[in-house]
Amino acid sequence: MELSQFLQNVLNGLAIGSVYAIFALGYTLVFSILGIINFAHGAVFTLGAYFTYTLVVGQFENNGLLKGINLFPNGSPLSGNPAVFALATLIGAVVAGLVAVLIERLAFRPMRARGAEPLLALVSSLGVALVIVNLIQLLVGAEIYNFPSDAYGQVQPALSFHIGDRVVIVRTVQLIIFAVSLVMLAVLGYVIGRTKVGKALRAVAENPGTASLLGISVDRFILITFFLSGFLGGLAGTLVGTAFGVAGPYFGVTYGLKGLAVIVLGGLGSIPGAVVGGLVIGLAEAFVPAQYSAYKDAVAFALLFVILLVRPQGLLGRAQIQKV
Amino acid sequence: MRRLALTVMLGLLAGSQAEKVQVPVPIGIALAQTGNVALLGQEQVIGARLAEKHINAHGGIGGTPIKLVFQDAAGDENSAINAFQNLITKADVVAIVGPTLSQQAFAADPIADRAKVPVIGPSNTAKGIPQIGDYIARVSAPVAVVAPNAIKQALKLDPKIKKAAVLYAQNDAFSVSETGTFQEAAKAQGLNIATVQKFQTTDTDFTTQVTAVLNSGADLVIISGLAADGGNLVKQLRQLGYKGLIVGGNGLNTSNIFPVCQQYCDGVIIAQAYSPAQPGAANQLFVKEYRSQYKKDPPQFAAQAYAGVQVIADALKVLDRQKKLSQWDLNDLRAALNKQILAGKYNTPLGEVRFDKEGEVLQKDFYVAQIKMKDAKNGTFVYLK
Numbered sequence: 001m002e003l004s005q006f007l008q009n010v011l012n013g014l015a016i017g018s019v020y021a022i023f024a025l026g027y028t029l030v031f032s033i034l035g036i037i038n039f040a041h042g043a044v045f046t047l048g049a050y051f052t053y054t055l056v057v058g059q060f061e062n063n064g065l066l067k068g069i070n071l072f073p074n075g076s077p078l079s080g081n082p083a084v085f086a087l088a089t090l091i092g093a094v095v096a097g098l099v100a101v102l103i104e105r106l107a108f109r110p111m112r113a114r115g116a117e118p119l120l121a122l123v124s125s126l127g128v129a130l131v132i133v134n135l136i137q138l139l140v141g142a143e144i145y146n147f148p149s150d151a152y153g154q155v156q157p158a159l160s161f162h163i164g165d166r167v168v169i170v171r172t173v174q175l176i177i178f179a180v181s182l183v184m185l186a187v188l189g190y191v192i193g194r195t196k197v198g199k200a201l202r203a204v205a206e207n208p209g210t211a212s213l214l215g216i217s218v219d220r221f222i223l224i225t226f227f228l229s230g231f232l233g234g235l236a237g238t239l240v241g242t243a244f245g246v247a248g249p250y251f252g253v254t255y256g257l258k259g260l261a262v263i264v265l266g267g268l269g270s271i272p273g274a275v276v277g278g279l280v281i282g283l284a285e286a287f288v289p290a291q292y293s294a295y296k297d298a299v300a301f302a303l304l305f306v307i308l309l310v311r312p313q314g315l316l317g318r319a320q321i322q323k324v
Numbered sequence: 325m326r327r328l329a330l331t332v333m334l335g336l337l338a339g340s341q342a343e344k345v346q347v348p349v350p351i352g353i354a355l356a357q358t359g360n361v362a363l364l365g366q367e368q369v370i371g372a373r374l375a376e377k378h379i380n381a382h383g384g385i386g387g388t389p390i391k392l393v394f395q396d397a398a399g400d401e402n403s404a405i406n407a408f409q410n411l412i413t414k415a416d417v418v419a420i421v422g423p424t425l426s427q428q429a430f431a432a433d434p435i436a437d438r439a440k441v442p443v444i445g446p447s448n449t450a451k452g453i454p455q456i457g458d459y460i461a462r463v464s465a466p467v468a469v470v471a472p473n474a475i476k477q478a479l480k481l482d483p484k485i486k487k488a489a490v491l492y493a494q495n496d497a498f499s500v501s502e503t504g505t506f507q508e509a510a511k512a513q514g515l516n517i518a519t520v521q522k523f524q525t526t527d528t529d530f531t532t533q534v535t536a537v538l539n540s541g542a543d544l545v546i547i548s549g550l551a552a553d554g555g556n557l558v559k560q561l562r563q564l565g566y567k568g569l570i571v572g573g574n575g576l577n578t579s580n581i582f583p584v585c586q587q588y589c590d591g592v593i594i595a596q597a598y599s600p601a602q603p604g605a606a607n608q609l610f611v612k613e614y615r616s617q618y619k620k621d622p623p624q625f626a627a628q629a630y631a632g633v634q635v636i637a638d639a640l641k642v643l644d645r646q647k648k649l650s651q652w653d654l655n656d657l658r659a660a661l662n663k664q665i666l667a668g669k670y671n672t673p674l675g676e677v678r679f680d681k682e683g684e685v686l687q688k689d690f691y692v693a694q695i696k697m698k699d700a701k702n703g704t705f706v707y708l709k
Contacts, residue, residue: 011531016531019528063366134358137362141362142362142363142365144363144552144580144583146586148700149586149700157562158564167565170531243529244556248360254526286531293494293527294495
């Protein structure tokens, strides 16, 4: 393989992989604290993009109950330059975080209170995802929405580098996603590892019973976990939306299965693992030649299988100590 | 005991007695109202509703109004089968318009055919749909007829084109069928196929395919996919530096791709089975009605669903003149309606439409359009001569 082709594949892989990583971060956070997979995460991710769209554009098309509504006939105050777009993205993410808190209260806490199996929580989260997806369609239809093309200001759509006579190119928006996923990882790592809130979260993850004996309000910290997860999901939804458009109510749900593979590969509950897992799967997919792209998923999952044979705990996961 | 037996026998007799046609006349609509193709289905629902409104405002079927009975066929085969069964057995419809996808039609149409209920496919364009059975017809012209026009038009715009890159969504039966037609047409026009790239309708990132296209040196790109994936592909081709012409298939034939590829949609060439510019009176009425409600030009999916309902209503009008619809036995009417649909000639928004004896649509006019974007959000299909 030529150097330029190799570099192009690496760039493509990092670009796809950072989308997977950014999705999986919120997934893994809930798993690390509660030990459950929250399938509603994909729907919250979608909601984040729709909330930001509402703030930035606020115009809905021909279908759904909100059809024909235009919140800002004279243009939204939250659009026009990258700084206000960032603000709108943050507000959208906060609202998505609040939705995640609501999901915890309505779909997870009642089940926990009755001592239900973790598997039942998973089914309940699937139900929530279905409700949200259909609610979105009911309200705004199945149309594709998109953010203004100058959301990040007047940047070039793609950057290219010359290697000899060959060109290696990457879309600017994907560099932005890559950078943001690294920043999110760093901030999350700091919050979990260095702050008091993080310490309490880790205590709850270790053993909820003991944590509550030590005066930590377990339910409150679970709510904080869901808020963080929803916030990250909502933020990721907007970012991915700026790259690919908000392709209807199912937009985020399609990342659900890939996200699951990512967190298993990276190590269940490991936060750096989610990022590494996302990038590894992205790279594996990028090196599948395009004429075999049907086997892209097969390659990703085969890789998952091989890695799990060697490291059953995932790339960065901790080995489970069997407590008899 | 004897009385009980008598009651049962009477009941059986009543059950076997022929059912009459309901008033208002129920026409079944089985389209994707939810699920992942609701984007197309909701356009079709609009078209069907406009047809119902127009027909009933103009006296219905000889004074008897029609009533559309909606059953959500979603985007999968099972939902389409359920919808068909409900419409046939519970709603006692005289005919069905649906389903949205060819893939669903292959699963659900045989049920209607066995029950002898006429079906009009509003958007099923794959090969072999009318051949499913005697009771199956369609108003959506097959890809083999529509697609080659776009390549001819591209060569007219740029006669220097030599090498084509072909991309298609391999998990969509329609796109696979369409790309076959495109590739044959490209070869027939003397083009060299430089590369064939596949993707999934659920894909969003096409950097790998786009870089392969750029490396192949192609000066024409031909895409068969749906709105979201197709739009993203167009956008990424342009952002990563592709400069040549782009031909899009029927899946991209919707203004829904505008929000996806935004200003990069500009210049995409699309072959169409419907044009708002079609001058017929039926179409101009439809366009006016659609524009006044939705402030944009009607898409092909809405026009075809409208035509589907209209064909059924027009055929019913002929039968109603022979004998009032309410006096028909339901099964007799369904059989007679099927014959009448195939026999008639219809002035629909698609232009003049007839059927061959298998139920394949015979349509007079086809169009090629090029997308012109006014800004990042608003665009139009400009018709090429």
